[in-house]
Amino acid sequence: MIEPAPEVAAESRTGAVPASIRLRLARAAVQTLAEEAGARMLHIKGDAIDPSLRAVPRYGTDVDALVDPRRIRAMHETLLAHGWRVYSTFRFGSSFEHAQTYLHDTWGYFDMHRRFPGIGLADQQAFEQLWAQRSPQASAGRTYWAPSIDAQAMILVLNAVRGAGGMPPFWHELDDEQHERVIGLVEVMRADVAFAVATGELDLYSDRREYLLWKVTSQGGPRVVEWWARIRAQSTLRGRLRVAVQAPVVNIDRLSRRLGHAPTRRQVIAEFFRRAVRGVTETASMVVRRVRSKR
Incomplete structure (x- = not known):
């Protein structure tokens, strides 16, 4: 069932709780449900980002996580069983069909990712690659997993180019060794076309099938x-x-x-x-x- 309520609905219902606190509790709640569903999950964005990549903490407005593609169905069913409702689907969520959004009266929004836009590696392969280098974190007393710092840096860049932005500020604070590690990961994850948007080198990839989609995504264009x-x-x-x-x-x-x-x-x-x-x-x-x- 699709939740037709406007986007302010969750905030109006949970307005008495500060956003930063609600999101920490929501992250812990979602992690608990992932464990119930037997789904491995990597938390991304918001306060899951390592402080070294974000000078000023940003909590965001929802919880985002990359879920083991083989356990998407189990996670979906578990969320529904615990009061979450589908807000937008994979099919209509974005041009990349990468995430399905859920809404809960108490916890707000949760974006369940099956892939991250820009990563060209097959969904399951990409998840396994990121999972192999995961790092533990905690929210409201609940341990969860996040990608490695290098993977987080790559994801932040890929996320920025979808907003028609260039290279995020943190990139210029990394040293040469960190740059090399992240770029190496970009190659492994086959994210070079999207990454080129941030470096201003997208036209070097005009022969790639993803080129036009990233050109439209970053520069805009007619729906057709x-x-x-x-x-x-x-x-x-x-x-x-x-x-x-x-x-x-x-x-x-x-x-x-x-x-x-x-x-x-x-x-x-x-x-x-x-x-x-x-x-x-x-x-x-x-x-x-x-x-x-x-x-």
């Missing part, structure tokens, strides 16, 4: 180009066909949040045609701009 980029980025014919079929489908998660309730069939149909009109308009505008730029 984004969908074409998503299709091209798929590594298999089956994946390309799946994304192509999905392209015209209405994002029910987003529409539900905008309306504040589950949409009716008529509203879904109306949204379908609105998207089609917008797609045609954006495409026409893109063509006009290109023609004018060549004059």
Whole structure:
């Protein structure tokens, strides 16, 4: 069941508890459920980031964790059994279909990642690689696992480029040896295309299937180009066909949040045609701009 409530819902319900405290308790709660589900889990972002990479602590607004891909279903079922509701799905969450978001009346939001955008290694291989170099941390008395500091640095860079940003400030504080270790990990994780966005060298990878998707992600562009980029980025014919079929489908998660309730069939149909009109308009505008730029 998709939770259609607006994003302020969890904050209004938990407003009496300071965000930093709530998030520490939420992290411990999610870790407890992962252990119940038998799911290995690596906590990322927020206060899970090592202090050496964040001069000023940032707690974020939700809990993010990379879950063992083989235990995603078990984790999902455990979350539902303990009062969590699906807020947005893998399918509609982002262009990378990387995370599914859950909402709890007490704990707020939890982003369950099955992969991290920018990492090209197969999901299970990537998780095992990061898990092998994990480091222990604690939140509200509960031990949890986070990626190594080098992996955290890589993830912070990959996260920054999705926000159209360059290299995060912490990168310039690392020494040459740390740079070499992180870049070595980038190569192992096949994250070089996304990492190149931060270094300003993305165009060196124009022959890679992920190139256009990262260009659109970092620089923006019409939705029709984004969908074409998503299709091209798929590594298999089956994946390309799946994304192509999905392209015209209405994002029910987003529409539900905008309306504040589950949409009716008529509203879904109306949204379908609105998207089609917008797609045609954006495409026409893109063509006009290109023609004018060549004059």
